[in-house]
Amino acid sequence: MDSKVVDWKVSVALGGTLVFSIFVLKMDPDGAKEAFNHMVDAAKESVIAIFGNH
Numbered sequence: 001m002d003s004k005v006v007d008w009k010v011s012v013a014l015g016g017t018l019v020f021s022i023f024v025l026k027m028d029p030d031g032a033k034e035a036f037n038h039m040v041d042a043a044k045e046s047v048i049a050i051f052g053n054h
Helices: 003-025 029-051
Strands: none
Touching: 003 029
């Protein structure tokens, strides 16, 4: 695995999380909760895709 690819993906994920967090702060509480749950599920899927399901 090339470390440059992982670094690029991690940078994009962190940037996306930052932008997503800013939008969540402007949402109503119920919408923010659903958005947070979606973000956590997406993060779990990304970790499984990168490192495998052990």
